[in-house]
Amino acid sequence: xxxxxxxxxxxxxxxxxxxxxxxxxMVLWLFLIAVFAPFISPYDxxxxxxxxxxxxxxxxxxxxxxxxxxxxxxxxxxxxxxxxAVGVVAIGIATFIGLLVGALSGYYGGWIDRIVMRFIDVMxxxxxFFLILAVVAYIDPNLWNEILPGxxxxxxxxxxxxxxxxxxxxxxxxxxxxxxARLVRAEFLSxxxxxxxxxxxxxxxxxxxxxxxxxxxxxxxPVFVSAVLGVAAAILIESALxxxxxxxxxxxxxxxxxxxxxxxxxxIAWWLSVFPGMAILITxxxxxxxxxxxxxxxxxxxxxxxxx
Amino acid sequence: xxxxxxxxxxEMIPTFFGITLLSFFIIHLAPGKPTDLLSEMNPKITPEAxxxxxxxxxxxxxxxxxxxxxxxxxxxxxxxxxxxxxxxPVMEKIWDPEQPLLDRRLFVTxxxxxxxxxxxxxxAIPIGISSATHRYSLFDKITTTSVFIGFATPGFWLALLxxxxxxxxxxxxxxxxxxxxxxxxxxxxxxxxxxxxxxxLPVFVSSFGGIAGLSRYMRSSMLEVIRxxxxxxxxxxxxxxxxxxxxxxxxxxxxxxxxxLGLSVPGLIGGSVIFEQIFGIPGMGAxxxxxxxxxxxxLVMAILTIGAILTLIGNLLADIxxxxxxxxxxxx
Numbered sequence: 001x002x003x004x005x006x007x008x009x010x011x012x013x014x015x016x017x018x019x020x021x022x023x024x025x026m027v028l029w030l031f032l033i034a035v036f037a038p039f040i041s042p043y044d045x046x047x048x049x050x051x052x053x054x055x056x057x058x059x060x061x062x063x064x065x066x067x068x069x070x071x072x073x074x075x076x077x078x079x080x081x082x083x084x085a086v087g088v089v090a091i092g093i094a095t096f097i098g099l100l101v102g103a104l105s106g107y108y109g110g111w112i113d114r115i116v117m118r119f120i121d122v123m124x125x126x127x128x129f130f131l132i133l134a135v136v137a138y139i140d141p142n143l144w145n146e147i148l149p150g151x152x153x154x155x156x157x158x159x160x161x162x163x164x165x166x167x168x169x170x171x172x173x174x175x176x177x178x179x180x181a182r183l184v185r186a187e188f189l190s191x192x193x194x195x196x197x198x199x200x201x202x203x204x205x206x207x208x209x210x211x212x213x214x215x216x217x218x219x220x221x222p223v224f225v226s227a228v229l230g231v232a233a234a235i236l237i238e239s240a241l242x243x244x245x246x247x248x249x250x251x252x253x254x255x256x257x258x259x260x261x262x263x264x265x266x267x268i269a270w271w272l273s274v275f276p277g278m279a280i281l282i283t284x285x286x287x288x289x290x291x292x293x294x295x296x297x298x299x300x301x302x303x304x305x306x307x308x
Numbered sequence: 309x310x311x312x313x314x315x316x317x318x319e320m321i322p323t324f325f326g327i328t329l330l331s332f333f334i335i336h337l338a339p340g341k342p343t344d345l346l347s348e349m350n351p352k353i354t355p356e357a358x359x360x361x362x363x364x365x366x367x368x369x370x371x372x373x374x375x376x377x378x379x380x381x382x383x384x385x386x387x388x389x390x391x392x393x394x395x396x397p398v399m400e401k402i403w404d405p406e407q408p409l410l411d412r413r414l415f416v417t418x419x420x421x422x423x424x425x426x427x428x429x430x431x432a433i434p435i436g437i438s439s440a441t442h443r444y445s446l447f448d449k450i451t452t453t454s455v456f457i458g459f460a461t462p463g464f465w466l467a468l469l470x471x472x473x474x475x476x477x478x479x480x481x482x483x484x485x486x487x488x489x490x491x492x493x494x495x496x497x498x499x500x501x502x503x504x505x506x507x508x509l510p511v512f513v514s515s516f517g518g519i520a521g522l523s524r525y526m527r528s529s530m531l532e533v534i535r536x537x538x539x540x541x542x543x544x545x546x547x548x549x550x551x552x553x554x555x556x557x558x559x560x561x562x563x564x565x566x567x568x569l570g571l572s573v574p575g576l577i578g579g580s581v582i583f584e585q586i587f588g589i590p591g592m593g594a595x596x597x598x599x600x601x602x603x604x605x606x607l608v609m610a611i612l613t614i615g616a617i618l619t620l621i622g623n624l625l626a627d628i629x630x631x632x633x634x635x636x637x638x639x640x
Contacts, residue, residue: 019456118322118323118326119326121323121326122323122326122327122330123330124571124574125323125327125574125616125619125620125623126327126330126331126574126612126615126616126619127573127574127575127577127578127615127616127618127619128574128575128578129575129578129579129581129582130577130578130581130596130611130612130615131334131578131612132578133581133596133597133600134331134334134335134600134608134612135334137600137601137603138334138335138600138603232460236462239462240462240463240464240582243464243582244581244582244585244597259464259465259468262468263468263586266468266471266472266476267476270472273465273468273469273472274469276465277462277465277468277469280460280462280465281457281460281461281462281465282460284459284460284462285456285457285459285460288456288459288460289456
């Protein structure tokens with residue numbers, strides 16, 4: 001056992017958990033769908049066909065058509081791309097903020113820690129969706145164009161087309177970093193007292209070096225787990241926002257805004273409600289399975305028991 | 309004990325100020341002013357009239373002054389006047405004295421959330437206990453799978469499916485509003501039945517995710533407790549299994565659950581935006597959605613603040629519950 005690298009050991013334990021592996025396969029598959037969306041979608045996702053408005057699922061349109069005669073399957077395939085992009089970027093932002101804030105708070109302690117912890121309490125006391133909704137509705141999507149460097153916004157716009165989506169990513173990122181920050185802080189509090197840190201300091205390592213290359217690397221595992229689970233949560237938030245009409249705006253397709261059409265046509269077009277919801281469920285479920293599988297694989301208390 | 313509670317209460321005060329400050333800050337990040345919206349609706353408005361409006365709302369003053377003015381009024385539960393065309397005081401919109409208690413927005417949302425909490429607790433705890441005590445049984449496997457699926461189900465999708473099945477297809481339950489059109493002509497028992505029927509779907513949807521989450525936590529918390537030495541001791545001295553589980557085990561397993569229940573309050577209240585919107589329920593969530601869309605600043609601020617106060621109260625209640633469940637804290 002000792003000869004194997006930690007990564008290999010982790011994979012060995014993860015592989016034993018069949019559900020987690022199934023989730024991993026699904027995550028990979030969804031990723032491929034998102035990347036190859038233009039090649040696999042049978043129709044143009046915004047191709048309007050007035051002769052086929054709200055057609056039930058058929059051989060031509062396996063998931064039916066919407067109120068403008070657009071193919072629902074094609075819209076869902078493109079929606080997959082949007083959902084994953086929002087989920088991953090939003091959680092990337094949240095993880096970055098969480099790492100930074102948690103590291104500062106845990107490493108320096110004292111009044112910095114007290115202020116940060118109080119601020120996290122404040123963020124967590126505002127009803128989650130209220131906070132997100134207020135920020136989404138109030139922040140001008142053009143604000144980011146002014147703050148972020150030009151090439152970033154240009155790249156994002158070219159990659160995902162809709163500037164509004166960048167706004168959603170940032171807002172979800174800004175409202176979901178608190179868990180990571182608490183996690184990282186706790187790791188820092190315990191790791192900074194270890195002897196190897198004292199050794200590093202004795203050898204003349206500065207604060208930055210200790211924070212980033214000695215403590216942070218060793219606290220990445222739980223952060224990674226929480227990021228995987230976070231992607232699932234962010235996808236749920238995005239779909240809820242789009243469902244309420246505050247997220248991804250039509251004509252850009254997203255699972256949430258197809259569901260909003262499903263609600264408007266609930267008496268006549270069940271397929272608009274059933275299929276996109278299923279897609280969200282499967283995606284979120286897959287990420288959760290992978291996240292939980294990783295967590296179990298990392299938990300030394302579960303190593304001995306062969307049966308998960 | 310009282311000292312512990314007092315300390316917890318005092319800790320809430322800076323959090324409360326932080327909340328008001330943060331929501332005030334977010335709202336003032338907004339592009340444009342509410343008077344822009346007023347003048348959009350009425351293009352004939354003169355610059356002088358606009359200025360007058362801005363002065364009336366204090367929008368021409370520095371932000372710090374505006375915050376001070378707002379805070380001074382909030383302490384008296386006066387959240388100012390709504391920017392909407394009816395210009396009613398914000399508090400009246402949230403807690404309308406002309407309406408019967410059951411139809412006041414804050415009461416509607418509050419009661420649905422309390423009902424959901426009760427249902428989550430009543431369903432999730434027994435499920436969690438049986439899954440833990442019958443680990444790897446068929447029941448445990450079925451519930452664990454359902455929990456995973458339930459956790460991944462978007463609430464608003466579940467709501468749509470239930471509306472299709474029970475509302476439209478089977479026609480068993482009403483799908484919107486809190487009461488029927490002919491409510492006033494119903495007898496007392498008819499009224500109660502009518503309201504109950506209207507509440508079934510919304511309460512089920514809002515408690516669904518919580519049931520999944522809490523039963524899973526209850527399961528792992530119970531499993532953790534069963535492993536402890538004092539449970540082995542209890543068994544060794546010959547106590548019947550039910551006593552071991554429900555007297556020695558349950559109490560300890562419930563401790564983390566109480567904290568969790570307190571932590572779930574902001575999620576529940578936030579979720580009311582979505583299900584109130586779907587089921588057309590006139591509560592705080594629907595009002596918040598409307599106020600955000602209309603940029604009705606005073607109303608948004610009021611609802612954010614009240615939501616946060618409810619959350620803080622929830623946390624405090626969780627602490628009190630914790631105290632009753634854990635004698636170690638009472639001694640401190």
